[in-house]
Amino acid sequence: MHNLTVRVAVAAMVGSATLALAACTAASDEPTTSAPSGVMEDAPGTGGTAIGFIMVGPKDDYGYNQAVYEGSQVIASEYPDLKVLTAENVPEDDTAVATMEQMIDRGAKIIFATSYGHLDAAVKVATAHPDVVVVQQGNTIAGAPLANMGTYFGTVYEPMYLAGIAAGEATESNKLGYVYAFPIPQTIANINAFERGAQSVNPDAETITVSTSSWCDPGAQKDAASSLLTQGVDVITQHQDCTKTVIDATEAAGAFTVGYHADASVLAPKGWLTGAVWDWPPLYKEIVENIVAGDFVGGPFNANYRVGYKTGTNPFVLAPYGPSVSDATKAAIDAAQAFLATPEGSPFAGPVLDQDGATVVDDGVVPTYEEVDGMNYFVDGVIGSLAN
C-alpha cells in the first residue's frame, strides 16, 4: 500500500544522511589516494578512489545487510587507498540508481549492489557508466552480461543442508518450521535442502513453511512463529532480512533455533543449534582484486558467478554450534560437508521426489548449481504451497 512511498522517503533521508556523513569524513581525511600503478587506465573499474556498497536494509540487522556491511569494512581495511562508501536502506527502485550515481560522483568505480531486487538498477547504472564495474549479489542476469557487470553468490543451501542435519537430530516432534518472505529460487532451494538434510538423519522429519510476504515485518514474523509453535514445531529456522523476532519467540517457547545470515546465538543461549551464516570478506576480496588488476572483462566475475563447497570459497559457512548439539551430530555434519565437496555431492543428489511424489531428479543425477538456482517446487516432506 503506502509501503513503497515510505521506503522511498526513508531511503532518501537515510541515504542522503549516510552520504552526507561519509562526505564529511572524506573532507577531513588527507587526500592520499592515487590510482594503483601498473594498471590499464581504461579497464572498467580501475582508477577509482572509492568502492560503493548499497544495502536494502539497516547495516545492523543481525542479518543479510549486517553481513554485507561487515564484508565492506574488511575491504576498507584491506584497501586503505580506496574509500568505502556504504548506503543503508536503499529501496529496490530508481532510488538505488540515484544512490549509485552519487557514489560514482564521489569517485567510485566499483559498486556492489547487494540486494536481489537491486539488479534492474544495477543494469541501468552499468549501462550509463561503461567505466564502472557493477556487481550484483544474488540475482541472475539473463543472457550475456554487459562487459562491466556480473552477479555473484554462494550456495547457501549447502550449509542449510548441514543445518538441517542438526535440526533433524534435535527435533522430538519431527516438525520443523521455516519462516520465509517470498518464494524466490534461493529460498526454495534453502527450504528443500534443509528438509533433505533433516531427512538424511530422520526420515520422519517434515518442514512446515509459513510466509510473511515481507523481508522485515516483525509483527508478521511473530504471528508466523507463534502459529508454528502452537502446532508443535520444535525447531524453527527462517529466511528473513531481520531475524531477531523469530529467534526471540522460538527461544521463549523453549524450542530450537537454526539461524540464518548471522551468528545470533547470543539471542538464543539455550536453543541455538547452528545456522548458515555469511562470510563475505574472502569473496569480496577476490572480486575487488580481480577488478583493480584490470582483469574483470571476460573474467569469472563478468558472469553469473556461483561458488560452493565444490568449487572454492563459499561465502556461506556453518555457524558455531549451540550447547545441545552432540558430538555424534557434529561428526555427521562434518561427513556430510566432505560429501558435498565431492563431484557427486549435492543435497539434491538423485533420486529427489517433489511434494506430489513425482521424481524431479533421477537416481544417480547430480544437479548443477545453476539447476538448483532454478528450483520451482518443494521436495517431499515440505509442507506448504508455492504461489503460482
Added chain:
Amino acid sequence: MSIIIDVASGGVRGGTSILYAATGETISERAGVINLGTEGSMLAGALAAYMVSSQTGNPWLGVAVGAFAGALISSVHAVLVVKRKANQFASGLAVLFLSLGLTSLFGSSYVGKTITPFTVWDVPLLSDIPWIGPILFQQDPLVYLSYLVVPLVWFVLFRTRAGLLVRTAGERSEALTVHGFSVQRVRMAAVIAGGVLAGVGGAHLSIAYTNSWFENMVAGRGFIAVALVIFASWSPLKVFGGAYLFGAALSLGPALQARGYEINQFALHVIPFVLTLTVLAALGRRTISAAPAELKRVFENAPPDP
C-alpha cells in the same frame, strides 16, 4: 489448540497495537482533527519504549516514555493544524515522514539490542475459562491495560464534561466559543491525547509483541487504525471489534499455513486489506452520517475553523 482459538487469540495480540492507536485517533477525530501521522506516533512510541526498556530493564518505564514520544510527534501535527491552520492531510503525512526519518536515524543502533520485554501473564481463574480464557486472558499486561483504557476513553468522551468539550469541538465548535472555551486548546489536547495512545500502541508492538525494533516496523498499522475509526463510527467500543477483526485476519494466514492448508501466500496477505475495504464500503453511507460535523468539513475542503 483449535484453529479458532489460535486465530482469535492471535487477533487480540496482533490487534492490540491497532486498538490503542485507533482509540487515540477516535479522540482526535471526535474533536474534528484527522491525524494521518498516527503511524508516526506509533513508530516513535515503539522506538522510545524499546530504547528505555533496553537501557533500564523496565518495560513499564518504556511504555511511559513511548507514550510521551507518541504525544511529542502528534503535538507537531496539533500545532501545524490547529495553530497554523495547515492542511490536515498534508500535515499528517509530513509528520509521519518526519517520524520515520528520525526513528530510522536514532533507532539504527538499537536494532541488535536485547530488552526485558513484557511477558504473557495468565490471569488466575479467568484464564481457565474454556475458549474465553486462552483468547482474552492469556496475554501480556498491555493487552489487559487496553481492556481498561478503551472503555475509560468511551466513558470520558460520552459521560464527562471534558468529553463533551471534545465532542463539541468536533460537532459545533462555535458553541464552545460562545461559552468562552478555546476551541484550539481542546483540539490540541485531543490530538496530543491521541498521540499518547498511539505511542502506547507502538510500545506494545516493540516491547510486548515482537520484542524487536526495526526501521518502519509499524508497517502500515497506523493507517489501518485511522481507517478503523471510520469503520467504528467514531466509537471507542466499536474499535475493539474492528481492531480484533483486523488482527485476526493478520493471524489467519500463518495459522492456515502452519496447518498445511495449500493457499496462495499472496492471496492470504491481501485478506486483511480486502476485509477492511469491504467493511468500509459496506458501512460507508451509514458511517459518514455519523461523522463529527467539523470532520466532514475537512473532507469537503471547507476551512477547519469558524
